[in-house]
Amino acid sequence: MSERGWLERDLVGDTSAHECATHLWIARAARTSARDPRPAVLAALALAGACLGGIPVIALAIPIGYALRFALALLDGRARQATRREAGALPIELPSPLSFSDEGARGLIDRLERSRRAIENAVLASPGGAAFALTGLIEDVPQLERDVVILAARIEYLGRFLSSAPAPGLVEETLRLDQQREQETDPAARHALERLAARCREHHGTLKVLDARRGASCRRAEEVMRALEEIPAKIVSLQVSRVEALDVRWDSGLRAEAITDGFTALEGSLPPPSGLPSP
Numbered sequence: 001m002s003e004r005g006w007l008e009r010d011l012v013g014d015t016s017a018h019e020c021a022t023h024l025w026i027a028r029a030a031r032t033s034a035r036d037p038r039p040a041v042l043a044a045l046a047l048a049g050a051c052l053g054g055i056p057v058i059a060l061a062i063p064i065g066y067a068l069r070f071a072l073a074l075l076d077g078r079a080r081q082a083t084r085r086e087a088g089a090l091p092i093e094l095p096s097p098l099s100f101s102d103e104g105a106r107g108l109i110d111r112l113e114r115s116r117r118a119i120e121n122a123v124l125a126s127p128g129g130a131a132f133a134l135t136g137l138i139e140d141v142p143q144l145e146r147d148v149v150i151l152a153a154r155i156e157y158l159g160r161f162l163s164s165a166p167a168p169g170l171v172e173e174t175l176r177l178d179q180q181r182e183q184e185t186d187p188a189a190r191h192a193l194e195r196l197a198a199r200c201r202e203h204h205g206t207l208k209v210l211d212a213r214r215g216a217s218c219r220r221a222e223e224v225m226r227a228l229e230e231i232p233a234k235i236v237s238l239q240v241s242r243v244e245a246l247d248v249r250w251d252s253g254l255r256a257e258a259i260t261d262g263f264t265a266l267e268g269s270l271p272p273p274s275g276l277p278s279p
Helices: 003-011 021-035 037-053 056-074 077-089 103-124 141-164 167-183 187-246 252-269
Strands: none
Touching: 003 141, 103 141, 103 187, 141 187, 167 187
């Protein structure tokens, strides 16, 4: 899909262009056809017929049978819907930061890539076992990543327009028209200049509203990004707390002190060597 296509879809909240639904669909169909015993039985019969009958062309039934079963699996509507749901729950393929011209949008995607790697590293480094499971804690991370991509697309859309919008020129034009209106003596001309200045002020006001909307999108994206960037530290903190809760060595310091005291007490109970004063 072209950059324009996925950007337009991201803009309206559709991140399916970054999902692997097609690959999952094909892989599911291939697994279904490979696990179906009927093509295998047909292949065995075709191979036996080709060997016993001396007709090699019968062996062509083997690839044809698997191809037909693969085609039927691809046409299964329920399997296609299940694949789409599965792809919707998986992390998306993040767009390249270089595909964004707005600095704010580019920075969001760059931070999103780093936060994804940090979360993956924190999860992989966690201890194994049911006691350290993260079930129910990070399932919403793929959706939060989608939200950041959608907001980045909207920031890019507004940023591209505002970067070429004539906001400073409108201010200067409004001041020039106001000065001309004050110097004009003809009422009709003054009224026309007043209308033109009002148009310029309205245009400038619209640009300010669009810039405020871009700022609101940036703040929303920043809030989500802060939550994502905090997740790795939260994971490590939780796992360390779990480790400490299961740790049986909480009294190691006391036991070490008891051992030291035992040596000291035993040494103090021995009589001093002859010829040396007792301590």
